[in-house]
Amino acid sequence: MTEDVDLGEIERRAVAAYHEDGLMDVFMGGYLLFIGLSIFIEPDYRPFLFSFVPPLGVVLYNYVKKRVTYPRLGYVGFTKERRARVARDTIVVLVVAGLVTLTGLFTGMGAPESASWWVLLLNRYNLLFQGGVLALIFLALGRIMSVNRLYWYSVISLLVFSAGYLYLGSPFIVSPQNLSVPCATIGVMMAGVGASHLRRFIEKYPREA
Amino acid sequence: MTEPPSDRDLPPVKEIDRLIHEPARLIIMANLYVVESADFLYLMNQTGLTFGNLSSHMSKLEEAGYIQVEKSFVDKRPNTRLSLTEAGRVAFDEYRASMKRLFS
Numbered sequence: 102m103t104e105d106v107d108l109g110e111i112e113r114r115a116v117a118a119y120h121e122d123g124l125m126d127v128f129m130g131g132y133l134l135f136i137g138l139s140i141f142i143e144p145d146y147r148p149f150l151f152s153f154v155p156p157l158g159v160v161l162y163n164y165v166k167k168r169v170t171y172p173r174l175g176y177v178g179f180t181k182e183r184r185a186r187v188a189r190d191t192i193v194v195l196v197v198a199g200l201v202t203l204t205g206l207f208t209g210m211g212a213p214e215s216a217s218w219w220v221l222l223l224n225r226y227n228l229l230f231q232g233g234v235l236a237l238i239f240l241a242l243g244r245i246m247s248v249n250r251l252y253w254y255s256v257i258s259l260l261v262f263s264a265g266y267l268y269l270g271s272p273f274i275v276s277p278q279n280l281s282v283p284c285a286t287i288g289v290m291m292a293g294v295g296a297s298h299l300r301r302f303i304e305k306y307p308r309e310a
Numbered sequence: 311m312t313e314p315p316s317d318r319d320l321p322p323v324k325e326i327d328r329l330i331h332e333p334a335r336l337i338i339m340a341n342l343y344v345v346e347s348a349d350f351l352y353l354m355n356q357t358g359l360t361f362g363n364l365s366s367h368m369s370k371l372e373e374a375g376y377i378q379v380e381k382s383f384v385d386k387r388p389n390t391r392l393s394l395t396e397a398g399r400v401a402f403d404e405y406r407a408s409m410k411r412l413f414s
Contacts, residue, residue: 105406105409105410106336106340106406108340108343108344111340111341111343111344112344112345114356115341115344115345115356118352118355118356171349171384172385172387174351174352174355175348175349175350175351175352175353175354175355176347176348176349176351176352176384176389176391177345177347177348177349177352178345178346178347178348179345179346180344180345180346181346306355
């Protein structure tokens with residue numbers, strides 16, 4: 102018997118079990134796909150959609166979690182301290198990342214030659230910049246939530262946006278719509294990984310009759 | 311022939327809470343320590359204990375005042391939710407400290 106119980110490892114296993122259902126991937130992937138399609142289609146009511154969809158997604162996520170996960174895995178409520186820390190850090194990351202992304206979007210739309218060097222740089226390498234921001238978001242969320250899969254999405258984001266830069270984002274065809282293809286691609290990949298996790302989860306934990 | 315050591319010869323051993331020291335109860339306590347509350351099904355999945363085993367250990371820990379058991383209905387199904395009491399949290403901290411002392 103070891104002299105101490107590894108509580109950190111037990112907590113990590115609890116968090117991993119909680120996210121084993123892949124629902125987080127499905128919802129995050131779905132939202133990225135939605136962003137990609139919204140940028141591509143450019144509907145007039147886009148700002149409304151962007152503000153309306155995230156809270157709706159959270160409500161739907163909690164509902165599906167209650168219907169699918171808890172009856173199979175069982176219920177676990179994390180400590181108030183952990184919940185508060187995760188919520189606070191996630192909001193900080195998303196707000197900072199949102200501001201950086203908006204800066205990137207504006208500079209990506211076009212920059213006069215007289216603009217500052219950093220604006221020209223962001224304009225020239227816009228897709229790489231956006232991919233880097235998304236990769237950092239996944240890295241930070243992976244660290245905050247202790248979910249290792251998010252680190253892989255960070256790597257995938259960098260790869261997909263780099264490929265997007267090579268094929269779409271050359272300085273001759275800079276367009277904010279170019280952002281839609283990598284976003285939608287990562288969204289579909291994440292939703293696919295999530296669906297595969299969900300299928301395995303349902304097989305592993307059949308619902309009791 | 312020498313006598314086997316008794317509890318009196320090994321003072322730190324006496325400090326160890328034998329109720330928690332049992333492996334199944336130790337893993338139940340450790341799992342509850344890192345969360346606010348968890349239900350019976352979750353603990354069964356995380357600990358690998360059978361229904362009967364978990365139920366029996368749960369009763370012992372509840373009798374000792376280490377865990378709180380709340381029974382309710384969720385979607386018309388019976389649900390048993392467990393959480394560590396303050397006494398359970400303190401006992402678990404003391405158990406860990408005494409184990410550290412024993413091996414140091």
